[in-house]
Amino acid sequence: MVIPRAAAVVVDGRRALLIKRYLRLGPSRECAMCEAADWGGPECPGHQYAVLPGGHVEDGETAETTALRELTEETTLTARIDRLLWTGKHNGRPASYFLMTEVTGTPRLSGPEAEAHRPNNSFELIWAGPEEFDELGLYPADVRPPLTELLIDLG
Structure with a gap:
């Protein structure tokens, strides 16, 4: 079953x-990023990339509810x-991207990401502009053009 993602x-x-994010798993067969990069080696080489806050749409949730929940869980923002x-794909899964408004709070890493933060699985909240997306490895790459256009239009 394919589980959609919302961001x-x-x-x-x-x-x-x-x-x-920096992620390095033991065997590459367990790593979605190795699969997405078509890495053929037995060991995960480690991946540095960035994503928009988001996650799996849970049973009974709408994509909108997921985007709001994940934002709060990962960043403490409401x-x-x-x-x-x-809409697009994220590791082969359908993904929906929602513009947030009336954002309150100060972004702080929280939830499962804060709990899982380790040298081989690290997370950091950052603000980045379009000129940084390639260097950061914003993933999936197909979000870079529409996000760049949005930021230019809103900026």
């Missing part, structure tokens, strides 16, 4: 809130959804 797009001028920005 929250939080903007501040020409920057978006991202979760910078918000309201302005609109659906675009």
